[in-house]
Amino acid sequence: MSLIPFNNFSGQPAGLTTLFFTELWERFSYYGMRAILVLYLISDTSSKNPGLGWSNEDAIQLYGWYTALVYLACVPGGILADKYLSLKNSVILGGGLLCLGHLSLAVNHIHFFFFGLFSIICGVGLLKPSISSLVGNLYRKNDLRRDQGFTIFYIGINFGAFFASIIVGYVGEVYGWHFGFSLAGLGMVLGQIIFISGRKNFNNNLKTEKIVKKKNKLNKIEIDRIKLIALASLILIIFWASFEQAGGLMNIFAYEKTDRLIDFLNFEVPASWFQSINPLLIILLGFFVSALWLSFQKKRIFKLIDF
Template sequence: MSNVISEVDQPQLFGHPKGLLYLFFAELWERFSFYGMRALLVLYMTKHLLYDDDIAFGVYAAYMSLVYVTPMIGGILADKILGYRKAIILGGILMVFGHFFLSIEMPVFFYGSLGLIIVGNGFFKPNISSFVGELYAQGDSRRDSGFTIFYLGINLGAAIAPLFCAWVAIKYGWHYGFVLAGIGMVAGLLVFRSGLKNNVFGNKGHVPNQQVYDTKSFGLNRGKLIVLVAIASVAVFATLVRFNEFEGYLVWIVSGFLVFYIGYILSKVTSKERKRLLVAVYFTILYTLFAAIFEQAGSSLTLFADRNVNLVGMDAAGTNSINAGFIILFAIPFSMLWTYLSRRKINPNSAVKFGLGLLFLGLGFIVFALSAHSVDDFAKTSMSYLVIGYMVLTVGELFLSPIGLSKMTELSPLKYVAFIMGVWFSANFYGHFFAGKIAKLTTVSDGSTNIFSEGIFGKITEYITGLTPQIASEQSDSFQQLFSYVSVYASFGVISVIVGIFAILISPIIKKMMVGIH
């Protein structure tokens, strides 16, 4: 699919392709559905289904990681057969059914719904992001700004959804909250269809090769066959979520596939493309660490807020909107900042931005850990630490995540853009897998402590929080749970800061490998 864009086949609006507006709102509503359901999921399992923390974290981590492994497959199928338009529509329809089926309280529907969303997201997520990149020519100075605006759409949906879906779930029942999330997905699909009808995308996103698409196997063309296989695969992914203790095997399978296919691409491209692709892999590795720490937001941080924070003005599910709320406040200023700095030729290169992203992420989690200094007699801390911590890590997210989306479309060989976008999202697969392991470190039973309570990390925890295992053991169970949370947050906060500084130090080497891409 060509990235060469002409002004003739694309109408412009506010200095950007008009298609960006439609993709912005389609993604906004899709993310409304996704984050609305995500905010409820762990609380639904622990409070309604009465799963213990270990089981809930296992299901949540498996679901959230698989949601981000299917984009690799969806990216390949869009690149080779479906095109962005058909892939996005197929993914959206599957996700609609997934959200609505969550309202039926039976195990087969619970896990089946998660399977539908996993498969649907694989077709929707990488291809709508790649579609944004398709709107801009290589080297277009508006690209980072456009992706930051697009990222604002993601977070508008993410900010609104936890508040609305949580309110509906509390007032009318959990299942109505899930239905509201499904309605958001329907709205996203309608917006995208409206963009297609109004022809705002010009000639972009069509089937890449109609002859390949029409080739028949088993009496069906490849397009219809993909639909049937996608539906059939729902049961496979539902089973993987149900038996999440075996997900480690899938991590090895995915890793083997990635090494093989990326190696294959490296053997087929030019020397310049090879260097750029290796940078894309490096950025993905950094993003994996970022996601493993950042994605405590939907699991352990939600329970931390529920159990150990004096919440004001919102419940624990609603705290999932804090990060997205700060994205809304900061996204446009950051977008303007990149444009301003580019004009003055002082815009930090992407390798530096990634380092800063990890640095601020770590500082945010250190702020969460510092909340131990404000603990009251009920083992609850001030909400101000939660809000400030989210604000700081949001700055880190804006340095890294939208810039990563933008760079993947630039660093990828043109024939493999959607697949490499899928590789980028695989960082979330690995990140959520490891995030589940991190979240389980915060569970407490019979006065036990985690590995971050002793040794060098124990000293780090004591220095940042003022707490030790001995102090915690003399207090209530709630206090011990608090110590479990803040010890993990302090330790991983410091790890993230150290890696961020290292990434900044080696950024000149990475910049050279990007061969002209900023």
């Protein structure tokens, strides 16, 4: 009997399905909220769909601080998961904070708005690094399915992002911003229920033990790897800073500067729908790349690199 239980998800470990749908709904809530956040901030208080009436500059400034803190929170969140909590408990606690945060945004009050943003920042910081680590822990060392598993997991992220932009964006822009925030919150609640229901698949993910007993001088290979990680980190910082403009400057541009009316349908495309293009392309190409990569590995075209 195999030591790793399997399910019907392409022969992957049993926990991958739980993590796939948990992250799908977590990203649905995150990207759904992101799709309408800046639009809510700049919408006039006297408009048909009233917002906070902020200037574009103030809205972008808040959005910038919010997204920066979301990513920064993953550092202390990861440390807490490693040293004091466990990966599983961090996901549960982070998911609870995310539910609280998103549903707080549904309340039409400025105090609930800022409390909601703070809760989301803390929740993402706990959940995001831990759930990715749980995916990695499903596999043994040099398991050929690992890369395919992460690709499947990443596709789940983009399914959530795609449907969030379409559904939450439409509801928020047409029926009211707080209805959109409510829908994002319900998505996170569903993700939390899915993870708690499947948490038995992660009973082996205990607290990370401290294994470093003494300081050792780094050898040349280790130094080269650290340099590579530092370079990759710099590139990723630039990439994600640019990528997040989709919910900020590009969102405002689509909202204010583009002709979104489809005449023959008498339908105005919501500005938030433009944010669905990127995840849609990743979904369409992701399954192909996943299958191709696994084929390459089986044929040993590429050798797994152990970092």
